[in-house]
Amino acid sequence: MLLKAIEEKRFFPFGSDKEAASDFQLIAGTHRDLRQWVAEGHFREDLYARINLWSFELPGLAQRREDIEPNLAFELERFAHEHGQQVRFNVEARRRYLAFAGSADAHWRGNFRELGASLTRMATLADAGRITEALVDEEIARLKQSWGHGSETDAAARALGAQADALDRFDRLQLNAVLAVCAQASSLSEAGRLLFAVSRQEKKTANDADRLRKYFARFGLDWATIRQGP
Numbered sequence: 001m002l003l004k005a006i007e008e009k010r011f012f013p014f015g016s017d018k019e020a021a022s023d024f025q026l027i028a029g030t031h032r033d034l035r036q037w038v039a040e041g042h043f044r045e046d047l048y049a050r051i052n053l054w055s056f057e058l059p060g061l062a063q064r065r066e067d068i069e070p071n072l073a074f075e076l077e078r079f080a081h082e083h084g085q086q087v088r089f090n091v092e093a094r095r096r097y098l099a100f101a102g103s104a105d106a107h108w109r110g111n112f113r114e115l116g117a118s119l120t121r122m123a124t125l126a127d128a129g130r131i132t133e134a135l136v137d138e139e140i141a142r143l144k145q146s147w148g149h150g151s152e153t154d155a156a157a158r159a160l161g162a163q164a165d166a167l168d169r170f171d172r173l174q175l176n177a178v179l180a181v182c183a184q185a186s187s188l189s190e191a192g193r194l195l196f197a198v199s200r201q202e203k204k205t206a207n208d209a210d211r212l213r214k215y216f217a218r219f220g221l222d223w224a225t226i227r228q229g230p
Contacts, residue, residue, distance in 0.1 A: 061108040075119040087123040100165035155179035
């Protein structure tokens with residue numbers, strides 16, 4: 001019936017015994033691989049051949065991170081229209097949320113629906129119509145948990161808190177590796193010797209502790225903070 005409607009533009013409307021005509025265009029979307037479904041016998045090959053005139057792949061939100069920021073305003077405007085309440089981000093809260101939302105740690109498996117749900121949660125909980133840093137931190141933790149981040153070891157997040165989300169993935173992975181070595185060392189000097197075991201041999205004066213101290217300073221960290229915890 002669908003093939004006939006597509007090919008001849010004629011069909012029987014639901015509940016009618018009289019045929020109707022319509023010069024329509026069909027636009028279909030799916031998240032499945034229809035070629036694979038055809039091969040497995042789950043989708044009719046002749047129907048696929050008929051509807052597969054033009055095909056376009058639309059990347060998910062995780063591959064379109066430049067679209068996240070404009071949609072913050074859109075989602076908050078929609079919330080205001082539906083609930084009659086204007087909600088806005090604090091400056092730092094907005095910066096913190098965007099840093100996480102655009103990072104490699106944000107998976108956005110549910111695409112824009114998941115982004116919209118995230119903003120709706122924060123807007124609903126916002127006192128006096130302001131989304132604060134504390135609300136953003138809670139939402140980030142909630143999203144990470146839903147994506148399975150809780151099972152991962154992330155020393156950078158424990159040391160830096162929400163600021164870790166502003167790091168490039170390269171810097172975060174490197175910092176995690178450095179912190180893992182420090183956790184096994186009894187002093188800054190010992191950690192430096194372990195981390196710079198090769199390059200220190202080329203230096204006349206060993207400065208392992210100073211090199212490591214300068215590295216941590218880039219992130220606002222020091223040995224005492226690392227050993228004591230956040």
